[in-house]
Amino acid sequence: MVDFEWYRSFCTIYKYKSISEAAKTRMMTQPAMSQHLAALEAEVGETLFVRSTRKITPTERGKELYSQLAPLIESLENTTMSFKMASLPTQSVIKLGAAHEFFSEKILPQLPKYNTCTLSHFGTAEQLLELLKEDKLDILIMSKRFPAPGIEYLKLMDEEFVIVAPIDYEIHEFDNLKLEEQWLSEQKWISYGLELPIIRRIWREHYKKRPEIRPVHIIPNLHMILKAIEIGMGLSVIPTYLLQDSLKAGKTKVVFKHLKVENELYIAYQLKNKHLPQFHEIISVIRETKMD
The missing domain is CATH 3.40.190.10 (Periplasmic binding protein-like II)
Structure with missing residues (x-):
């Protein structure tokens, strides 16, 4: 006879493509999770996942079973929670x-x-x-x-980051990435931290290397970094949602608009x-x- 918990474990493994991550989510041990899957596969009579060194991939039979089970389990869990809600205090x-x-x-x-x-x-x-x-x-x-x-x-949502400079900052235009990167490396930079968060992302995504810059100021506050840019202290990387008023006021400008990165x-x-x-x-x- 199939245990309902086998189904729940199977759907969690399917969702995370990992027995270890599924076990963490269900607050079970990994051997117990593996046992649930093995028992269900024995009951079904077919392999539900193909194992590899890094992840597991559902078989066609596994995909078919998940498509049938997922809505049923979600419905049962929602029904259980609706009963439980009656006894829960409201969260003020x-x-x-x-x-x-x-x-x-x-x-x-x-x-x-x-x-x-x-x-x-x-x-x-x-x-x-x-x-x-x-x-x-x-x-x-x-x-x-x-x-x-x-x-x-x-x-x-996605947030977009761009390089920002004071409005009167003299920007040189280049026809190749190497000269562009060299020029940027020679400028005065303001960073959120010593590890150059986001700045490092821009360098890796666009120049395929680590940035070779040493910031002149470390300011762990994006509002203050933007203020520092506006008064001419240097360049930095700012999310666009924070930048709109400064751009409209003519206090800052975006440097090399193609050098942007997104963060989820x-x-x-x-x-x-x-x-x-x-x-x-x-x-x-x-x-x-x-x-x-």
Whole structure:
């Protein structure tokens, strides 16, 4: 007789293409997860996944079974949660986490739309994720996905980063990337950190190398970096959603518009809060936010 938990484990493995990640998500041991899969394959009489050294790939029979099971399991889980909701206390405060620059530009203007109280936290993605794991956050906006038991991610949007200079900065035009990269390396740079976050991404994606620059100023605040650019302190990399007012005011300009990179932003949350009404309300408002 088939155990319902075998089906749940199979669908989780299918979703993550990894037995170890599926085990973490279901808060099981990897051997137990493998046992569920082996038992289901024995019951079905066919192999459901092809194993390789790095990942597993569903067979045609596995794809067929998943397409049949996924909606049924989701329906059962939603039904269970609807019964559970009756005994859950309403959540009067939603605890939000984000980088303070993104919060200031994109979340703060939306707060009047929320019908619940909010408690906000700021910090790095790693710091805030720990708060989420400890139930000190309910919703986290972050640019990385760290696999963690009980945590789910929704794609929010893409943010675009460009190189920015003071409006009166003399920009040289070049007909080849090598001279362009050499000129950029000789300029004064302002960075968010010593490891040159995002600046390093631009160099790797466009010049296929690490940047050989030494920033003259380290300022771990994008608003302050933009202010420093406006008063002529140097160049830096800024997200376009933060840049619009400065461009319109004629205080800054984009350097070499082809040198841009994109970053994915995600909404992270605890699965156990997924069905709370206040949670859905705030998620829907955040997802309505569009990048300028």
